[in-house]
Amino acid sequence: MTQTTTPEQQQTPQVRAEELAQIVQGELVGNPDIILSTLAPIEAGGPGALTFIRAQNFAKHWADSDCVAALVTKGVEVPDHNPDERALIIVDDADIAVVRILEMIDPGVAHPEAGVHATAQIHPDAEIDPSAKVGPGCVIMKGAHIGANTVLMANAYIGGGSHVGSECLIHPGVVVGDRCVMGNNCIVFANTVIGADGFGYLPGDETRGAIKVPQIGSVEIGDDVEIGACSTIDRAKFGVTKIGNRTKIDNQVHVGHNCIVGDDVLLCGRTTLGGSATIGDRTMVGGAVVINDQARVGKDVKIAGGAIVLDEIKDKQTVLGVPAMPARVALANVAAQRNLASFCRKVEKSLKKLDPDFKPPSA
């Protein structure tokens, strides 16, 4: 199996359906000799295209798909399958099988050369594990620590006294302020800033401008955390801003000072957490959500994209809307809002007839 990746088209290596079934430990139903060379969504496809049928509602597209093989989650019935022409590969979980294939063909990220690049600036009192790679233009300040096998790609900045664990991948332009801590096995994408000052001021009055509240705390990031590009995680006023283990944060997310984000949390793109907000373990937050200063979001919560959370969401709730409410109520309200003008017109018309004293607000 050779590995070919061009910018024009990501390709799986050429592989026979039978071989692939073995690789993903699946059961082949169909032609073992079909050649697979690319992955595609079920509506797209073409010669050599492998797709996936993760659940029953995908199966109906198989008949019309131009894909020649599919990974199918065990238990899903796929109608109109002609095993002479195409191949199904039955696996425990089609999504996980796809991940395994992607991992196999992932070309990986280009690294800088081993060791510390000649143009990187390392303070003599910083501690760089000999197995770490520090790329060109990186700056590592006094007392900082870089763990084993960690890679700083280029032009990254690690502040004084900060600690980056082992097996981390720090993309170009990442800035980690002073005295922050990152666990092991983390990925931080380009131009993200960890440890800028929290936005804390005593409001001004007639006699003076706003007074800056020194932000002397730090940021503490757990293990196996991933943070997207151009995100910001502010340091605490005092104490720590905390990101739990295995939590994944998308691009352009803002986490305010003193937030406590639990383990296994997902924060989607452009979501904002105001200062001192807390988010419980395993909570999933959609894109462009706003979580107010001081708000308390429980564990196992799901928050739909675009929601604004004002104060508190209890464990295990699914919420949406502005302000965020339990999904059932919020969806009914959204439906009512869609017809609001028409509803008001009809109610006005009827009440004017029934009640001579009724005056609508627009009148």
Added chain:
Amino acid sequence: MTQTTTPEQQQTPQVRAEELAQIVQGELVGNPDIILSTLAPIEAGGPGALTFIRAQNFAKHWADSDCVAALVTKGVEVPDHNPDERALIIVDDADIAVVRILEMIDPGVAHPEAGVHATAQIHPDAEIDPSAKVGPGCVIMKGAHIGANTVLMANAYIGGGSHVGSECLIHPGVVVGDRCVMGNNCIVFANTVIGADGFGYLPGDETRGAIKVPQIGSVEIGDDVEIGACSTIDRAKFGVTKIGNRTKIDNQVHVGHNCIVGDDVLLCGRTTLGGSATIGDRTMVGGAVVINDQARVGKDVKIAGGAIVLDEIKDKQTVLGVPAMPARVALANVAAQRNLASFCRKVEKSLKKLDPDFKPPSA
């Protein structure tokens, strides 16, 4: 005509109204000897100030304007014009005439010196056109290609196997990940990140955390594309995230993995596209819009700022609101919402009188 630009005030060179009329191929109505030295909005102005009257509704401000000359779109009637004191210059399109003047006096962007700066790090297998300028601190990885006359200002990073076309201007701190493609004549502003991983995980459960789905695809950007500062365009899971020709993207925009954005699209500041969203040609998207994962926006659509697009917008529609709806309905609903509390109070009062069984929800 000398070119003078100071930080305090952008000035056009001093030019007589008659000369300017020639430059923009316009017809002079007024005093040919008026000296013009600056551009200003019609409500501002002052000695030497040239303004523009692009459409009829601007013309009424001319009488009270302190500007001494105006570029006027042909067909617009300008009342109260005294041709002895001031000058109108009639052109086919006042907006385009202003652009031509701005182009003429544009001081341009300061470039690094010709060639590759001594502190730039270029992999021996990267290909840099001899006419390109690569500024200090830039890092260009293995197999990357930089086209003719392209300028990388400073501290930019071009990943392994990535291709930047000719005549591009890459501002400081831009990061292009591995295996991405950018066409010719593109501008990318500072600290934008192209090709960070898409945000793709299989959700965790009781037994394990979220599983990262490798994002092995790339980003493909057309010709004549402009991308603002601190924006992020994620690479595809597999295949490509695509930005069409002549599309313009503002600051802090996020384009998720596998999005397909057409030609001639405008995306205003802080707009977010979820994964696999598509946007048709010539669509204009306002600021801070959220376009859901998988949403399909047609061609020639207009989406007002702050809208949330949930699923589908057909060609040529103008939409706004949360969720986005056709403008006529949405505006009527917004008007109804503005009076909602008052409306509800009055309806309740009336119905309590008419119907003894009526119980409002707040009761």
Added chain:
Amino acid sequence: MTQTTTPEQQQTPQVRAEELAQIVQGELVGNPDIILSTLAPIEAGGPGALTFIRAQNFAKHWADSDCVAALVTKGVEVPDHNPDERALIIVDDADIAVVRILEMIDPGVAHPEAGVHATAQIHPDAEIDPSAKVGPGCVIMKGAHIGANTVLMANAYIGGGSHVGSECLIHPGVVVGDRCVMGNNCIVFANTVIGADGFGYLPGDETRGAIKVPQIGSVEIGDDVEIGACSTIDRAKFGVTKIGNRTKIDNQVHVGHNCIVGDDVLLCGRTTLGGSATIGDRTMVGGAVVINDQARVGKDVKIAGGAIVLDEIKDKQTVLGVPAMPARVALANVAAQRNLASFCRKVEKSLKKLDPDFKPPSA
């Protein structure tokens, strides 16, 4: 008093309550010998923890608090205080006293070494005050000026002809475009971009794509301004985009071209100002607010998080909602919206009974 700061825990130096009362010029009510070594919120605390009681509503938590001392704003009554065991320190303003303590123990930001780092690239026609520190990888272009005692930490870019005042702190990766001006005593956090082009195009039509309007203006930032990480302040089309004195801007804020932001303004995280918007002095703007192109916000206005400002907000108003409305009306409307579906159902039921002609829009 030794200064100890570890990444794990920010500590105040150990100090006796009596000493601290002297430092903050407060009156001690309680045990003078209590040892204080850390700051904590009133609900948290533990041995050595000092908290603050800024207003009456905090005082009720003192009885159950594990903190051993509190700074109390004069006039607040604190029930259940046992002066043998714990200490209250009465001050004019507890918030200001906390700020003074934080300032005292603030470890500060790690600076680069004095002078210009060997890897920084300074154009021979740039002017760097001898007292300034220019860290590794910084690039300073022709005609730029860096004032006295200003610090550029690392990998920052100062464009041609730009002016940075004295006593400024420019964090890593900040990019200032050409011909911008920054006053004295400003702080700019990492990866923020000042002076990218405004987003200005003449819309395309059938015959051609959008035409870029050259953005030849600049950005002018006053004294004592603070700008968070990953924010963007665009240059003007012509003239200036202006940020007033003492204005504080959070992370991921976007200020469009030609905006005029007054003195003493606060812009919280992820707020967006469209082109040519104006904001008056002392106005406070919450997080994730959208202020439309051309909108005019007065002085002393308060805008709640998540609001969308369409056109004009007069001086001294407090507004919220989408679109932003005076708080009293908006809150009543939000309350009505929370019950909207239920309200509509009940009104429909009642009107169907009373009026045989009534047909709800959902019917």
